[in-house]
Amino acid sequence: MRAQRSGCTCRTGSAPGTDDDDGRCAGLEPGDTVRWHGxxxxxxxxxxxxxHLSAADEDGEDAVALLSAVVGAPDFAVLDDAGTERPGARIPDVSILSLLTPAELVDVRAWERHLREAEEGLPPGCAPDARPRPEYDPATVSRSQRLASKERELKALGWRKVSVATLDRRLKEYSAQGVAALVKVVAGKLYGNTDERIVALLLQELKDGVEESSGWGTRLHERLQAGLRAAYPEENLRISRTGFYRLLNSLGTRTGSLRGPVRRRREAAGSPEPPWTPTRARMLGEMVQIDSTGLxxxxxxxxxxxxxVELTAAVDVxxxxxxxxxxxxRAPGRGYKGKRLGGRATTSFxxxxxxxxxxxxxxxxPGWSPLSRAELSDLPYADQVACDPRMAGAAARPVxxxxxxxxxxxxxxxxEHFEDVCTSLGISIRSARDNTGPDKAIVEATFSALKKLFSQYxxxxxxxxxxxxGKYVxxxxxWRLNELQDLLNEWIALHxxxxxxxxxRSPNLPGVVLTPNQMYAALVACEGYAPLPLSPSQSRKLLLCEWRQVGDKGVRVGNRTYNSAALQAYNKQPSGVRGQGKRWxxxxxxxxxxxxxxxxxxxxQLGKDPWxxxxxxxxxxxxGEWSQYLWQTxxxxxxxxxxPEEHEQRERDIALAVSELRERARRGPLDEAPAARAWRRAGAARRLWRRPGRPFTGPQPAVRPPDPxxxxxxxxxxxxxxxPARSLENPAQFLFPDQDAGPRLSGDAGVLVTAGEPVAVPDTDERPPQNAEPPADPGVDMTTGTGKEPRLVAQRRGSTGGIADLFLSGLPAPADASDPAPPPRAAAGSTDEEDS
Known part of the structure; x- marks a missing residue:
């Protein structure tokens, strides 16, 4: 016959498997049925x-084993009469005593002293020779009488809710959980014991309200009450408003988040379950996170x-x-979906x-700080230039x-376009979960730092x-779009x-904090540098693709017609691509x-230029330059x-409209007078409108080879x-002989032409006297203004007059049948007389 099981009065919280004298505190008693090794x-x-274990199965064998080996087995369990597993011993959590105030802790110890005296006869901490009081002596007074005596004593002290039933219930809780059971008596429900069905329904309401508009906590409380009535109509499951807010707080949901932005609730709902692990990458380019955000x-x-404006960035982890x-x-477009024109945002291209x-x-x-150059940074500039000549003169940003x-x-x-480009470049794509920012936490943190360190300035x-x-932003x-892009590029390289x-941080030197360029220099030294320069042909494969048929007038892409003589060779020719027919x-x-x-x-395939x-x-x-966005506008x-709807006239008119739009953009807005565009704030300086320069055309890929x-x-x-060239000693008047204001030489050698009539000039090798004056001519000053005489050089035959003839004057005259052969030209450095 199964032995009678006695209640264990151990309150020390011993774990199963403790070597007690009789094993009762280990969770076993004689007569219990246990499962051990199957x-x-x-x-x-x-x-x-x-x-000592007696086999309950017919083919089993009796065994004698250590108590710790039995209760420590993976499949050990104490079974009830029906063969189901009984719940194990609960180890009370005494750490909650640290959450109590000193006054509450005194009350807890007081309750413990009174309950121990009512159960055992003596309060804790008594002397070894102490004797119990007569009304609490277990040898002469029953348990019910001791509880009744304790009720009268506590009521006399002014305690409330200390009936015999209450003392008996709390004494049982104290026997099972120890002093931790008295915490809720003194301090209330620190952890709460709300019905699990209410908690589950509240969590479901919070999950369903993630995408809804923000609201107050009262709306959620009313929805929870309605959900309880609909789910459990026969039960009186209710939760007060105070208990509702206390439950929200215990679940880690702040009431302020219920009326906060929807984006925050979406991000919180999409966060992965803890524990979180940091994103790690040990090689350059092993993981690159890409995302877009407003700047x-x-x-x-x-x-x-x-x-x-919108920023798209790639960050190496x-x-x-x-x-x-x-x-x-980033600008909204006009029109319905699929036919929207004029809009603009980040695209796959x-x-x-x-x-x-x-x-x-x-x-x-040009104009960047010298410290933003790679040669003055921590990058291995010399080695990179040796591997990739494109690094010469580059900014301090690694490739x-x-x-x-x-x-x-x-x-x-x-x-498809982004995926095809990544596939052609040998780049694999990993998609983050929907609305889950922590899956790409590195680039999200980079955006936050960029707005703090760059945008606000x-x-x-x-x-x-x-x-x-701000009110007058x-x-x-x-800044213009191109100037803003240039500022960002310089900030990335410089800051x-x-x-x-x-x-x-380095695993060997965790106390040393590195810069991105220093970490790049350390990692590139381990794995090497392999550049991937793209040729114009490879860059064209990154562009957008449209399948079109070549006609007599060329091809139409984006409501524009393109044509050339080389393109006409494919006029109405099949492309050879299955399913495309004559489309290329x-x-x-x-x-x-x-x-x-x-x-x-x-x-x-034949090794020829395919473009x-x-x-x-x-x-x-x-x-000038233009873009698809300008064309659509x-x-x-x-x-x-x-x-008009005719394609040819329409294209021409739109092209003229694009040119006009660029000119209007250069002039700036004309919707209001300049005085009206001044600052409206009193005492503020007048604003100067920044006119845009060239249209924003983004980074230009190398799709066309450079000109030879x-x-x-x-x-x-x-x-x-x-x-060295000979010095010209002619007066300024003779540099422009075609003008009527000064004398000039006629086509015949030795004839000086003035504003009046021609004057003969002696044809001799002798130079005119030092103080000789030119022929008199009213209103004409033949002097040089420096005290030197003018030197007249006769024009060559066939000359049309001009400054070029002055340089021809030092060359020999063209050969003529009637003239003797000219003497050989003097060497450089000869005198003027020898040259003449």
Whole structure:
């Protein structure tokens, strides 16, 4: 027969497996059924540190084992009469005593002293020879009588809620959990014991409200109450408003977040479950994170009006280097989806240009600080120039070839064009989870630091929202888009790449904080530097592609016609691509749509140039650079004005409109008088409108080979071998003989022509006297003004007169049949008489 189980009065919180005298505090008693190593046993006896097990299965064997080995087995469990596992002993958490105030801790110890006296007869801390009081002596008074005596004593002391039932319940809790059970009696429910169904329903309401508009906590409380009534109509599950806010606080949800921005709740909901691990990369380009964000700065757009800008950047995780950064204007378009015109934001082509920018050194521009150059930085400049000559004169930004890029779920990164370019460059793509910023935490932190260290110091800084924006930001001075891009590039090379980053530390010297350039120099020394220069043919493959058929008038791309003599060779010819018929792949750059290129794959297989260039037929009407954005803006204005539908006339008129738009952008806005555009704030200086320069066309990929150098075959002359030219001693009047204001020499040698009539000049080798005066001529001064006589040089036969004849005067006259052969030319350094 199963032995009677007695209650354990141990309150020390001993863990299972402790070597007690009888094993009861280890969670075992004789007669218990346990599971051990997959079999069922009956605890027959407990003897010191050993336990005698009687096999409950028919094919089992009895065993004697150490108590610690039995209770420490992975599958050990105490079974009830039905064979199910009973809950194990609970170890109370006494650390919550540290959360109590000194007064509350005194009350807890007082409760413990009274309960121990009512249960055992003596309070804790008594002397060894102390005797219990008569009303609490267990030898003479029953337990119920002791509890009744304790009730009368506590009520006499002014305690409330100390009935016999309450004392009995708290005494059982104290016997099971120890002093931790008395904390809620004194300090209330520190951790709370709300019904689990209420907690689950509240968590579900918080999850469903992530995408909803912000609201107050009262709305969530009412929704929770309605959900409880609908889910449990027969039960009275309720939660008070005070308990609701206490529960929210215990769940880590602040009430202020309920009425905060939706973006914050979305980011919090998308955060991964803890524990979080840092993003690691041990090689350059092993992981590159790419993302886009608003730069919080206004700039002057191509139309001369303020426009918001957007930044797309690529950050190398291993070195924290910004290897690519591209600023584009962000403006809403007009029209319905699919037919929207005039809008602008970051596109997949912009992300492709940024990747191409990361593969090439960034040239240092004139006017930059000398410290922003690579030769004066921590980069291994000499070794890089030896490997890649493009690094000569480059900025202090490293060239890192990405091996894997981490992007978000944006359509600009999920498009086919971006994926095809990454595949052709050998770059793998890893997509972050939807609305999960921590998956690319490095680039997000970089954006936050960039706005703090760069954006807020730029003119026309708008802050992150309208509530933080200044009142007259749009009326102050602004940078042009190209100038803003140039400022950012210089800041990256000068500040970011040479500023110490707390995340860059060496495992061998963890106390040393490195800069991105220093970390790059350390890593590139381990793995080497392998540049990837792109030829014009390879760069064209990064451009956007449209499949078009070549006709008599060329091809049409973006409502524009392109044609050339080379393109007509493909007129109505099949491309040889399955499913395309006579359509050919046409590549174009939306930032510079002056030209398009047809790609012939068959010529590439034969080792010939596969690209056929064609120019916009109305390019002569547009004086200067333009972009697809300018074309769409002019096209929208043209359509709104009711322009013709004929393609040829329409293209010509739009081209003229693009040229007019560029001129209007150069002049600046004319919607209000200059005085009205001044600062409206009293005492502020008048604003000077920054007129835009050339249109924003983004970074220019090397899609066209440079023009051949006409002077490449000419060697540089040695200055020691150059013969100096003869000095001209003629008066200024004789430098321009065609003018009537002074004398000149006629076509016949020795004839001086003045404003009046010609005067003969002696044909002799002798020089005129020192003080000889020229023939008299009213209003003509033949002197040089320096005290020297004028030297007259006769023109050669056949000369038309001019300054070039003065240089011919030192050369021999052309040979004539009637003239004798001219003497040999004197060597350099001879006298004037010998030359003449």
């Amino acid at each position: 079999a069922s046993y009956l605890v027959a006896a407990l003897q010191g540190g050993r336990v 919080d700065v206004l700039a002057i757009g191509d139309d001369g009006y303020p426009v918001q 291993a070195s924290r280097s910004i290897i690519g950064a591209l600023i584009v204007p 912009d992300a492709t240009l940024m990747l191409a920018q990361a593969l090439a050194p960034m040239p240092a521009r 890192i070839r990405p091996k894997m890029v981490v992007v978000d779920q944006g359509k600009i990164y999920q498009g 730029v003119a026309a800084y708008t802050a992150r929202d309208l509530a933080r924006r 749009a009326e102050g001075p602004m 970011w790449q040479q500023h110490r980053h707390e995340g860059l 792949p046409i590549r174009f750059d939306p930032y510079a749509p002056h030209y398009v290129w047809l790609f012939d794959q068959r010529q590439e 056929v260039e064609a120019e916009f037929i109305h390019q002569d009407l547009i004086d 002019a096209e929208q204005a043209f359509l709104n004005a009711g322009g 150098d006409r002077y490449a075959s000419i060697s540089v002359p040695d200055p020691a071998t150059i013969v």
